[in-house]
Each structure stands twice: as structure tokens, then as C-alpha cells.
Amino acid sequence: MNTLVRDIYNSIHEFVRTFGAFQLFFLRLIRHSPRMIVRRPGLVVKQIYNAGALSLVIIMVCGLFVGGVLGLQGYANLSRFNAEDSVGTVVALALIKELGPVITALLFAGRAGTALSSEIGLMKATDQLAAMEMMAVNPVRRVLVPRFLGGVVAMPFLVAIFTCIGLFGAHLVSIDLLSVDVGAFWQQMQLSVSMDDIHEGVIKSFVFGVVASLLAVWEGYNAIPTAEGVGRATTRTVVISAIAVLILDFMITAVML
């Protein structure tokens, strides 16, 4: 009984400690960010390229097919009520408010997040971060901040691209394949999608960008510096990012309803 209580106490203690450290880590990244943006924009741009441009293929292909499947499902179900003209509305609202930000964030965690974690973890395991410390270069500022900012900047753009390609996919399926009226498709969409819906998507994409990038650099930076440790950190990045994104998605949606 005594050991059980102690175990529970230790777990809570460990959780609170880690969570506190995580928040301080976030503040450290924020504190160094303005200086890196002003003084070393090249480093940030390179990481935007790494996190953003290199994720484009997976984002575009997935966007196309997610949009396509939404078109199919939307048509199949709406046509039961003779409401297939509304397929544009359904697809647009689903993509802009939910699927765009969420699926992009999950794909981002799998593509860019894991790359960041394993890269930083390996830099740690091969003493590159310690070498920077010894060269009087702060690795948090030099290595982590540009990677964090790269993800934060890239995510809203990726979400926008995912959503646009998704709409294009839905267009292809419902108009070219299922012969929905093209005028109805786009007009219904324009009538029912308001600026608030777009705001919701933008806010989500920004929050998910911060969370997914932050978790990726945190896991990499705190990886146990061995092959196994880096592997585990990479896995944790995907798992924790996915959970965090879905929980936050629920919370933001609830707040913005």
C-alpha cells in the first residue's frame, strides 16, 4: 500500500516537473525567437523550406484524396435527400474547419516532426550540441529556435494548400465524375462559408503548428542520446503530437462554437 502511494506520488511529481520544464522550454524558444528572426533570417528560411516545402508532396497528395473522398461521401449521402447541390458546402466546411488543420497537423507530425526529433536527437547523441555549447554558441538559439519557427510558419501555409487541393479534389469527383452542377457547387459553397469558419481554420492551423513543432524539438532535445533513445523520441513525437492535436481540436471547436 505504502509503495503504491509512493509510486503515485512519484508519477505525479514527475509529471508536474516535466510539464513545468516543458513550459519553460517553450518560453525559452519564444524569448530567443525575435533575435533569430532579425539577425539570422537565413536559418529560419532554411527550416521553413525543410518543414514546409519538403512536406508539400505528401500534403498535396493526401489533400487531393481526402477532398475526393469527401466529394464521394457527400454526394452519396446528400443525394438520398436530393441535396447533392450542397456537396460543395459540406466539403468546404469540413475541410476548412476540421479536416484541413487536423489532417495536415497529423501528416506534419509524421513527416516534419519526426525529421526534426531524430535530427536533433542525433545531433545530441553525436555531441554536436555539446560541441556548440563549447564553441560558446547556444544550441537552443542556434538549432532549436529556427526549427521551431520553421514549423510554426510552414503549418498555416500547408493547411491552406491542403484545403485548396482538397476542394479541387472534391470538384474533380463531384463535377467531372458525378455530374453535380458546377454553378451550384461553387455558389452554395460561397453562400454558406463565412469568414468565421475561415478564422477557425486559421486559428487551429496556427495552434497546431506551434504544438507540433514544439513537441518535435522538445522530444529531440530531451532524447536519450543513444540509437534506441532517438528512435523512442521520434515515436513519442508522433504519438504525443497526434493526441495533443486531437484534444486541442476538440477544445478549440468547443470554445469557438
Next chain:
Amino acid sequence: MLRRPENWLKALDRSSDNLIEIRDLMYSRGSRVIFKDMNLTIKRGEVTALMGPSGTGKTTLLRLITRQLVPQHGAIFVDGVDISSLNQAGLYELRKRFGMLFQNGALLTDYNVFENVAFPLREHTNLSNRLIRHVVLTKLHAVGLRGAADMWPSELSGGMARRVALARAMVMDPEILVYDEPFVGLDPISMGVIVRLVRRMNDALGITSIVVSHDVAEVSTVADCSYLISDGKVAASGSPDELHAANSELVRQFMHGMADGPVAFHFEAPNYAEQLLGRDAE
């Protein structure tokens, strides 16, 4: 960037000074005590070797001296300054006076050899690209790898990587060069090259070198003074000749590479016969 004349004078002026002093150092990791009441002095301008069996915490000691780790008790003075009193800015200023060669080189894998050596210059100075090119090529020439400037770290052999790392460690003209196991895993030719470089850098640039190693033969050829560390303390110190002639059993075992002695061949274990008979499980 380059060593300022007044520093030269200061260095000459105080050539007999102790550059690094460790006083009553105590450091433990978890329940394992690594150093206890350790005292050690490193003289300016000399090559000092820190030797000891594997697992005695030689690398840990280096990390303490460069404050990558903080001791639980005791003080470390570098040039008279207690390094535990420094804030981060002060610490980084201090570290600019250090150059460190890591065991595996620790080259930055996303930069080529030239950019690796140029890295500290680009981070800390506003030198023009032309000047940076000059300085980097000079340093690479000194380690014999000017021709490898465009290669990537993954294309280098272990010995070459360590020489590039040495060029990088020297590029800011440090006062103290720290080598972590520079001789491990090198073929005899690369080993000879590194041994000669350690000595030459020290004498030609008037710097202080700290070499952590357990290669007795190599250390004997380069070190002015050696410390043998065992059980968290300095077990013996002196010139390589003095250590070779020492009476202590531990020093003899280490210097002559004997399998058994004060450092036991067998790791702590239960009784052999009883374990084979399975009685230890009962």
C-alpha cells in the same frame, strides 16, 4: 580574433601560474560518487594529461572543467575565476578561450569541412568572407587537410574527422585546448599525426593543453605532467618518467598494463563456485 599582444604578454608574464585549479571537488551521479575531495592543478603553457582506467570519470572531469556539468561541492578556478560564479554570458565568454576536441570529432553533419571550421568565426565575428576563407584555409593547412575543405563529415575517416575538429577547435585561437581521448581508435599513422599535432599546437601557439587519455605510451611522448585518476581522486601525478618509476601498485598496474592488481580483473560478483552450482539463487 587573433591573439591580442597584451594576452601574449600576460601569458608570458605569468608563465609559471596555475591556469586551472580544482579544489575539494565532489561530484556524484545518482548514488554513485565519481569524484571526492579531488585537488588538481593545470599549469599554463604545459601539456597536462589526465589518465586513468576506463570509467573513472576522466571525460566527466573535462565536462566539469568546462562547466558542461556542475559539481555538488568544491570549486574550479580558471585563470583565478570561480567558474560556478559565472552567468551564462560570462560562461560563454570563458568558453571562447577554450577549444575542445570531442572524442568523435562532433563535426556538424549539415556543413562541409570548410563550413565546420568557419562555424565559430561566422557565429562570433563579423569578418568578411575573404578573411574567413584565409583563416580557415590556414587552420586546415596546419592539420594537413586543406585539400579536404569541400568534403562532407560523412566522407572523412576517423583520423581526418578528428583533425578537422582540431582545426575547428583552434580557429578562434583559444588559450586552452582540451582533448577528449584523442588517440582512441586511430591507426598508427593517424595516431602519430595527432600526437605530433598536440605537441606542435601547444608549443607553436603558446597555449595550454589538457589531454584525457588512457594510452600510456602516447601520453608519455606528449605530456609535461600527468595525473593518474582512480577512485575519484588523484592517485599519482608527475612527469611520465616519474609515473613510470613510481612505487605505488596501482600506478605500476596502469602504466604497465597489467591485467590484475588494485584494479581487479573481475567485476564485483558472487562466489564463482556457488553461482555455477546455482546456490546463489536460493
